[in-house]
Amino acid sequence: MAESMQGLHRSHRCTEVNNTMIGEEVTLMGWVQKRRNLGSLIFVDLRDRSGMMQVVFDEPVIGSEGFSKAGTLRSEYVVAIVGKVQKRSAAVNENLKTGDIEVFATQLRVLSEAQTPPFPIEAGIQTKExxxxxxxxxxxxxxxxxxxxxxxxxxxxxxxxxxxxxxxxxxxxxxxxxxxxxxxxxxxxxxxxxxxxxxxxxxxxxxxxxxxxxxxxxxxxxxxxxxxxxxxxxxxxxxxxxxxxxxxxxxxxxxxxxxxxxxxxxxxxxxxxxxxxPLKRMTWQEAMDRFGSDKPDVRFGMELIDVSEVVAGCGFGVFTGALENGGSVRGINVKGQAAMSRKKIDKLVDHAKGCGAKGLAYLSINEDGTYKSSFAKFMTEEELAALVSAMDGQPGDLLLFAADRNKIVWEVLGSLRLQLGKEFNLYDPNEFAFLWVVDFPQFEWSDDQNRFVAMHHPFTMPYEEDLDKLTSDPGAVRAKAYDIVLNGCELGGGSIRIYQSDVQEKMFNALGFTNEEAHERFGFLLDAFSYGVxxxxxxxxxxxxxxxxxxxxxxxxxxxxxxxxxxxxxxxxxxxxxxxxxxxxxxxxxxxxxxx
CATH class of the missing domain: 3.30.930.10 (Bira Bifunctional Protein; Domain 2)
Structure with missing residues (x-):
């Protein structure tokens, strides 16, 4: 039956008690993590948000009623305990902050009983989320x-x-x-x-x-x-x-x-x-070209290499077809993985298709310098040698290539790079690698809406030297925008804002808004700007x-x-x-x- 804590006031959290307090009386309150009954002594691990403290119940110290009550404690009961801090009589627990001390209880109150929880209340459990x-x-x-x-x-x-x-x-x-x-x-x-x-x-x-x-x-x-x-x-x-x-x-x-x-x-x-x-900086274009991502993980290499010029005019139609359609051919060098199984390579091909590509070309460089490839038969020895050289290919390396529109090539190789980097432990998971990505495009084309949309938002200032392109060539306009990236994850972003009404009007026009539509959506902001911003x-x-x-x-x-x-x-x-x-x-x- 639950008791009241009337008259008791918690003096410390569990791990606020330390070995300088030996002999002092403390009042602790929290949850029972575990009870161990050794007959003459009962041990309880008491838990609160700070950690755990071992509490000892000894019948001569707490009395027969308190000792009997301690014997009924179960996991997740909420209790209040008064007792004296003592040095541990048994072995020190190096895994606990309080592992060299314990509290000998003189009072025990059960503030709340608990059902058996549906999973253990402990760190690192494998229970389904x-x-x-x-x-x-x-x-x-x-x-x-x-x-x-x-x-x-x-x-x-x-x-x-x-x-x-x-x-x-x-x-x-x-x-x-x-x-x-x-x-x-x-x-x-x-x-x-x-x-x-x-x-x-x-x-x-x-x-x-x-x-x-x-x-x-x-x-x-x-x-x-x-x-x-x-x-x-x-x-x-x-x-x-x-x-x-x-x-x-x-x-x-x-x-x-x-x-x-x-x-x-x-x-x-x-x-x-x-x-x-200061943190490192990288332009959006450089990030896409080197890492296939505008939020690059720079903790490891395996950077994208543009081999479009190397394969131009080669006999492999997949490569030349992509170039003829305005795309590019790029690759990554997966060092030391030439022996990767065909089954595993097929999974990488499926991954590429899931990113919108038609496939993924590969070339393994055997230890004797010979090649195993999905496309070698379409290229001459000289063309293959030039391609391998451009990729800095060495015996034992696996070269992966994507050929398509830049957007798809970046997506395919950028995501494969992250997947393989994690799989082969190519970076220190405890490292924090920050990066600013700057000079984003002002717009990106939306196939769904059949128009340009703002890559950040409609109030982002373009570079002054690009203002004349807002109406003539929106895709070439750069934004005064910046994202902060950590370990390949976009933490956030921002921009210099447009505050001149004529620039804002051009921006809305480039996005396909009429003046009426712009005022319907953002009139209160535009009106405010007319009073001095x-x-x-x-x-x-x-x-x-x-x-x-x-x-x-x-x-x-x-x-x-x-x-x-x-x-x-x-x-x-x-x-x-x-x-x-x-x-x-x-x-x-x-x-x-x-x-x-």
């Missing part, structure tokens, strides 16, 4: 998840402290706002008092933080909750947290500098890791994603207290769920053709 997420409140008791969430809290504290010291003001922006569909899908919220109208949950605070610059708050930040109704991946959730900031009267160097120093402070104060500054710029980075990388977690679900699964549902609360008809009627909504 679906079960853990259904009982997330139990999963969150596990030390590894608690470590992640405590790190998240520490990081947020360091971020706030740093930005406030740098003169930033923390200002909250609305959660219920206007839908401005351009990019990912909005989550919509129906309005009861405005029937037929909807709010949107923010994909980012972008428009409001720019309005704050118009309002004179020249350095803003917010640890903001954002929402995007899009397909999920390991590092994506329908609701996520980003560190958002905007600055007035600055250029790109100012934004990059403050964020580099912020990252360095966070990693030093939380992980004691030195981040060398300073040059401004900003950046936002994903807090969840950064904590995931800092803690070497496999998924951002491991660093979010209550995450969703791949279909955007919550296994614990079973959200989303149907609502009562009365609620729908009040909102003026009717559901039609709903299919399970």
């Amino acid at each position: 679906e079960l853990r997420l259904k009982y997330r409140y139990l999963d969150l008791r596990r030390p590894d998840l608690q470590k992640n969430l405590m790190m998240r809290s520490r990081v947020m504290g360091v971020i706030r402290s740093f930005l406030q010291d740098e003169g930033f003001l923390e200002i909250e922006t609305p959660i219920l706002q206007k839908s401005t569909p351009e990019g990912a899908r909005d989550y919509l919220v129906p309005s009861r008092v405005h029937p037929g109208s909807f709010y949107a949950l923010p994909q980012s605070p972008q428009l409001f933080k720019q309005l704050l610059m118009c309002s004179g708050y020249d350095r803003y930040f917010q640890i903001a909750k954002c929402f995007r109704d899009e397909d999920l991946r390991a590092d994506r959730q329908p609701e996520f947290t980003q560190v958002d900031m905007e600055m007035s009267f600055v250029d790109m160097e100012d934004v990059l500098d403050v964020n580099e120093r912020l990252i360095a402070r966070v990693f030093k104060e939380t992980l004691d890791v030195e981040v060398p500054l 300073p040059p401004h710029a900003g950046l936002a980075f994903g807090l969840d994603r950064m904590i995931m990388l800092m803690m070497h977690a496999d998924s951002i679900r491991d660093v979010i207290a209550f995450p969703k699964v791949k279909d955007a549902s919550c296994l614990m609360t079973e959200a989303p769920t149907p609502v009562d008809q009365a609620q729908l009627d009040e909102l003026g909504l009717a559901l039609e053709n709903i299919e399970e």
Whole structure:
């Protein structure tokens, strides 16, 4: 039966007790991890968020009633214990922070009993994630998840402290706002008092933080909750947290500098890791050409090599056909893997097809210098030798080639590079490799919409020398945009903003918006700009994603207290769920053709 803690006050968390306190009385409260009954003594491992403490129950010390009660304790019972700190009488446990001490209990209160949990409450368990997420409140008791969430809290504290010291003001922006569909899908919220109208949950605070610059708050930040109704991946959730900031009267160097120093402070104060500054920079074009990705993992080589000129005019139609259609031929050298089995190579070919390619060409260089290849019979010895030389091929190497439009070639080889780099342990998983990617294209072509769309967003400033191309050659316009990348993962990005009305009008026209459509979507921002707007710029980075990388977690679900699964549902609360008809009627909504 549960008892009251009236009169008791916790004096310490478990691992706040140390061997300088031997002989002192302490009051600990937490969960029973394990009970071991040795007859004359009962040992209990007591757990709280700080760690564990061994508690000893000795009948002459605690009395027969307390000793009997200790014998009934089971895992996950919540207890309060008063006792004296003693040096361990048995062997020291080197794996515990409190491994050289124990507490001899003089009082025990059972504050709450517990059923047997559906999985062990311990680090590193192999329980299926679906079960853990259904009982997330139990999963969150596990030390590894608690470590992640405590790190998240520490990081947020360091971020706030740093930005406030740098003169930033923390200002909250609305959660219920206007839908401005351009990019990912909005989550919509129906309005009861405005029937037929909807709010949107923010994909980012972008428009409001720019309005704050118009309002004179020249350095803003917010640890903001954002929402995007899009397909999920390991590092994506329908609701996520980003560190958002905007600055007035600055250029790109100012934004990059403050964020580099912020990252360095966070990693030093939380992980004691030195981040060398300034961070490396790479243009978007260089990143794509060398790594096939605009978020390259630079911890290892295996870079893409353009062999288009080498194979131009060769006898292999796949190569020459790609070049004739405006594409390219590129390859990667998988060092020492010439003996890779055909079955495994076929899987790589399937991977390439999954990326949109028609196939994947390969050439193995045997130890005796001969070749085994899917295309050697179509090329002369001289052409093959030139190709191998261009790839720096040596006996024992496996060369992989993709031939298609650049976008597909980059996608195929970039993803294969990451897959093989992980498989062959080509990088140190404990290394943190930061990188700025700059000079993005202003636009990218959308086959679905049959028009150019903004690669970042419609308010990104083009380079001044490219302004004349906004109408004549949008695909050649470069953006004053920048992304910060860590270990092949985009942490975040930002840009210099457009603040001149004529440039913004050209930008909207390039995106296919009429002036009327632009004002319908963004009129309140454009109107604000007419009253005097300073040059401004900003950046936002994903807090969840950064904590995931800092803690070497496999998924951002491991660093979010209550995450969703791949279909955007919550296994614990079973959200989303149907609502009562009365609620729908009040909102003026009717559901039609709903299919399970």
